[in-house]
Amino acid sequence: MQRADLRERVLEANLAIGRAGLVVLTFGNASAIDREAGVVAIKPSGIPLDSLAADDIAIVDLASGAVVEGETRPSSDTPTHLALYRSWGDVGGIVHTHSPFATAWAQAHREIPCYGTTHADHFDGSVPVTRLLTPAEIQGEYEHATGEVILEAFAARGLPPLARSAVLVASHGPFTWGASVEAAVENAIALEAVAASAYRSVELAPALEAIPPELREKHFSRKHGPAAYYGQPA
Amino acid sequence: MQRADLRERVLEANLAIGRAGLVVLTFGNASAIDREAGVVAIKPSGIPLDSLAADDIAIVDLASGAVVEGETRPSSDTPTHLALYRSWGDVGGIVHTHSPFATAWAQAHREIPCYGTTHADHFDGSVPVTRLLTPAEIQGEYEHATGEVILEAFAARGLPPLARSAVLVASHGPFTWGASVEAAVENAIALEAVAASAYRSVELAPALEAIPPELREKHFSRKHGPAAYYGQPA
């Protein structure tokens, strides 16, 4: 992958989450990895979307986190992204937002159950919520520890990252990912739609239960995996 | 009807539900039927609205569902549309979305009672919710079975399709229809407005009852049927 191309895709991903209404001010960031080169391209810290250019995208080393190219300071959330990339070899892109409804679930410390087929089209079950970080984790390498509690939440549930490509960090907000940064953006948009519908569903039916597993599996496998028949043939 | 014209109308219908905020990503599809030719024009599967062109619209045979023209794979929901067209001879167009508020009611398995004249202007009573599909239906011809449970919900209530041109598929989302695809789009927009107002009405008045039948009938017959006096003379 050309470096300029990687930067353009990461720029476009950051602009896309802004256009989709998931990010106001500088509340969000998207990154993509070039696994061959061992580098991650990520939004710079604190630069608003309307003045962001491809040249501002920071390139950091996957292993050390050091900036290897570019004049900008990378997102303060970079260590969270790196922790996920290091553990999850099939993840190609990551998106973090404070999108309105997903953040409300994260702040309420509630996972989002699978209440319908919109959810099942994208995520094969509840979107998990992490535990709160401990005081020691917060006062130490905070952003790295945020990545660790995400990994912990997935390991504890035995979840492969690409079947359930979203998480709610407790008291914070959502992260999504995918095989590419474009898929991570799509998951961020889907997550917010799902979070909004789920919020209104539990207002209408407080005791609502998740949909039956066969319906959830049908919809997820319609779009993902070897038996998928959704979309155009490759 | 010219084939090119049918495609243009179906393209425009798909774009219209996007512009109206009813569809994000690829969560929706619109179709129209040419009954003389025995074909249905429908959105292709998984193509985002901003890159959709008239030539992408798939043309399928009403009886067999086979693609009779076009290079694209039709929407995975095509068998649902076909089931409705086959049983309901006066339906000319169908729209499926995952619009935010209508989907919340569908996920909550609650019909939308007629709480006001906006509702009665478009639908002559509660918007019904289907039963959940059985595991056998889900694992079999799922999308066709989705059409069947819609037909079943209307048959059980003795409803003619053009008087109550909307349904909520349980745990899934809304379908609307009409004498034309343009009417189906209008009903999709009206349904979402009605679903949003109904949601907020029950928050403000949890024990709210439907409006009296004479008010509902007045508004519906003002716009529909032989005594209609709404709109411009034909």
Next chain:
Amino acid sequence: MQRADLRERVLEANLAIGRAGLVVLTFGNASAIDREAGVVAIKPSGIPLDSLAADDIAIVDLASGAVVEGETRPSSDTPTHLALYRSWGDVGGIVHTHSPFATAWAQAHREIPCYGTTHADHFDGSVPVTRLLTPAEIQGEYEHATGEVILEAFAARGLPPLARSAVLVASHGPFTWGASVEAAVENAIALEAVAASAYRSVELAPALEAIPPELREKHFSRKHGPAAYYGQPA
């Protein structure tokens, strides 16, 4: 007032309520009166806002309701507008919408109490809700009777129309008015903002009471009446 000018202002008022998000499809209408000429200019029935032109605005006789100029059939709500213009000599314009939050209050049959200064800046107390129409009123001259129940609600409370320029018709939606059609549009926008804030305020504080009268009077008189000091000197 020139007839063409009246039409332009009514066209602009109808477009303004669309731009403000108060009207989808054809759910709304605005009118203005020329008291000298004894005519009312009003939106035609069922024509969507994006294809509306000044020449489509219907001109009807205040006393008889007959069309005196123009090729279009006036809004089906015209008799409601006329009833208000006939009784309220200082009203210059009227707006009717099915705006989302105001309609929810109307459907819930709840008046909107004055919960804050945004409300008091525009309306000097609760926005009243009418009684439901009787079956006889619904089956008779329905739209005229809608005007009558609005007048009845204001007469019963002893309210002068220009101090409380908004009403919720039960199970239907809001009407607003003002000394001019531009003021009626402003009141429609303010009412929807007030209805939304009030909805959320009662969710946060179910037992919330109206603000004290001295605060309500202060804000209303800051903007209205002889002691007003808000805005630019005339």
Next chain:
Amino acid sequence: MQRADLRERVLEANLAIGRAGLVVLTFGNASAIDREAGVVAIKPSGIPLDSLAADDIAIVDLASGAVVEGETRPSSDTPTHLALYRSWGDVGGIVHTHSPFATAWAQAHREIPCYGTTHADHFDGSVPVTRLLTPAEIQGEYEHATGEVILEAFAARGLPPLARSAVLVASHGPFTWGASVEAAVENAIALEAVAASAYRSVELAPALEAIPPELREKHFSRKHGPAAYYGQPA
């Protein structure tokens, strides 16, 4: 600071709160201070944002409130702004809106607890709500008294203004401020996002508690103060 420059910045701040959806009609105003010259530039009263020009921005004397330049009458809320500028020497800009969710909390007389990191990124604890003004304060120098109850709320809690740059005036709406008017605008946008997320969080978790102090301090100090590492190096 050049006077023309000050006016341009205040114009842009007023336009920015409109574009961000925080202001409809004339429900808001922004100001900036030139401490050397002892003057404040502020939006004129009652002029809608779409017809506002830099020349309309009023320049008033910090001490007396008298207009020292410009043809317009300054915002009726000018005495509130002046009271804050006089007491808080490090405040450079102030924004007042009736933004939808923040106003709902203000009308409900509830402070906004710190429920997540979005909040902690901007405000180092609960956004306070003032007491209601007394009848005497309302009937006297009302807008000045509004400034006084804000100052009282901060003094009673021992809060430095720049660590908690937002307040909810009871039964009214929010004010925000910052070292510059641009920072005040950013805080107004952040406050509305925080108010919306907090509203939905308490719907999902009615007994929700504020986040632990170490998480709140971590996020606030990441962006503010000597140890900040968020954003680009100056």
